[in-house]
Amino acid sequence: MPTARPIIATSPLQVCFDVRVCQPPDPSSPPLLQAATDRNNAERICHESKTLYQETEAGTLRTQAEGTRHLGERLQHIHFWKSELQRHIEKLVAETDLLLGQKRRLLKALDATEIPFAIATDNLTCRERRLGPDLVKDGVEEELLKEVELIRSIQALLKRTLSQAVNQIKCNRDAKQTLELDWSDKYQAYSLDDQCGRYNNMSTDTQYHPNSDNLQDQLCNRDAWVSFTQDNLSVAQREEQASVELRLLVERVLQETAEDLRVQCSNVDQAFSQRCLQLTEAKTQLQLHLTQILDQIGAQERNIVSLQQALYDKEAPLRVAQSRLHQRSHRPHMELCRDNPQFSLVGEAGQISQTMSSLQQQLSAARSSLSHLEESRMVLEKDIGCKTHSLLIDRDKCMSHRTRYPSIIALSGY
Template sequence: MSSDVLVSMPHYDSRAVAQRGPEKDPLVELEVPQPSSGSATAGFRSAKYSPAEWFTNYRSILQQAGTDRQEAHSIQRLSKSLYQDTEAATLKTQAKGTRLLGERLQEIHCWKSELQRHIEQLLADTQALLALKTRLEKALDATETPYAIATDNLTCRARRLGPDLVRDPVEEELLKEVDLIRSIQTLLKRTTAQVVTQIKMNREAKQTLEMDWSDKYQAYNFDDHSGRYSNLSPDTQHHPSSATMQDQVCNNTAWTKFTQDNLSKALQEEQATTSLRALVEQLLQDTTEDLRVQCSCVDRAFSLRCDELIEAKTQLEMKHTQTLEQIGAQERNIVALQQAIHNKEAPLRVAQSRLYLRSLRPSMELCRDEPQLSLEGEVQQIDATLASLHQQLSEARGSLSHLEESRVTIEKDINCKTNSLFIDRDKCMTHRKRYPNISTLSGY
């Protein structure tokens, strides 16, 4: 057995050396065992290393230190390149995100402006339709006056007397006017319902645009605030879950299509409103013109009828005057005939008395002499004259009766014409002066 003392070699941790980096290699202090003395160390070798072990250990330490130093330098180079590259990439990505946020802000602003323009247009269209609705309601109310006038005219003219109760052109024009007013009222009611429906659709489209505009307003504020963030902003925080893509989030194409669809719907309603406004304006103009034209036709028919009534009344009055004159003349003629008949009574009595006395002649004196023949002829003549006078008197009295009947008939017809003229001229035509003007019929 060797006399050398066996001892363990010191342990070196290479990882600890690598962690310390490129610092100067510290002096390695070997644990040199203290020489033992006495009987305790008897039979063991000495604790000292051999020169070969020392050199080996020394070279191993130097080689390990060099290797660790080179590895550290490599890691440092790689780290520097890595953080420089990542810093540049991060700044580039951040700049790109900021640029994209700016572009997104511009895009949102454009869509917001377009939405705002259509919202204002829908609001203006709705206000215009509300004004048209008011005009339609006023125009509908204004048609009640012509309808009341026309029906009142028909009712008044139904009180005409006798043969004047005729279906003349005035009545036909009044019936046309009543039918026209009824059809116009129906048309105005239907058009008002269409305007109300369009107003409702405009408001729904406007509400949809306002909701979209409100969403874009909030998104614009969020993106604007996001774009103002920088690496020096004190209010930034970590939100790890915010980078997770959500399934229900739409893509940019769907986002654009959603707004385009809303704007397309709004544009359709704007075009429908424009068409409806033009239709209502034309409708009000046409109905007003139709009513005024029919009113003129009725007034013209009334004027012609009044002229006819005045002319007929004038002729009847002239004929009435002539009839009265004829009645007076006939009455005087009858008086004259009666006087003539009365005047024939005395000569007839004289002639008849003479014939009677001569019929009392005696014997042969009772002969048909010249006086007898003359008296007989005189009596026959007077009888014939009286018969003729009585016949003429009868005819005169018949004529007088006919004249009286004509007078009564004429007077009744004059009364009819007077009543008809009063109804047409003084009542109907006066009442028609209340007919609404063009602006009232147009709903203003």
């Protein structure tokens, strides 16, 4: 009984069987007829086998070549997206480094504002020790208060900007990590597909994997694969753009805050200079008036001495006149008459008394004037002392302390 005979192709994947069974020989046919039939069947099977062999060989080679071509195209696609990922990873690294530099500048600028703040508050504290009429809210104090408020607002702005920079650096690193993971996956996929592309029929490291095609249901399609990488790149580009914009913002903030601080510092210095000039002029005027007052005090003291001497000089003539009148009052009887000497002596005594009264009034006025002059002298000396003390605070302490004010370069974070 003849059975189906296998036909082995050149490829292990192309094995087929002739399922057609030869017709049994007719029992009534002679052996010769049976032999001819068997020979014809054998020739037909050989011919069909050769045709099938050639067709399957060509098909297998064509299918394998097509698969190799698809692998090559796939390698090109993977290489393109891997290059794009690498390019954006490098851009993110560079951008993050630049942003880290801006972050360091923000920290330095924030630290640099502590010196102006300490200077301004110290100036305000020192000026609270001014005395008397100089302890007023003048232009210097107003500018110092503006400076303190400006420094506080700038510190708050720098802290907010620093927080934004820290968050953006984190976003940049997260996006970079996502791209690196995608790049790593593509690197492994490229290596695997490149190895697959190098397989051929002469390779010795190929094996049978009957269930390898069952994984197809678990794979994503090509559009999803491309979309996944494009989405990652889009996120990275958005973070790159946000980082660039933030760096520009940081640069503008640092520049503007440094300029604002230096402008306010100039305003305070100008107010100090103006105030010191006013104090110096006031002190000069006070010293001039004090000199005049001292001269006047000296003159008034001499005047008092002269008046006292004049009064003393009038005492003897008054005694003489009064003594004459007293002696003549003892004239006897009719000799006690109002004669010319009597009238002259009475007039002389009255004139001297009136003169002494006038001198006494003038002396009292001179003494009162001298007392007022002394009071004015004390007030002027006290006011000069206040002005000297205020100049010591404003010019020698505050203005000398302000020479430590940071430069615009230091305030910019360099």
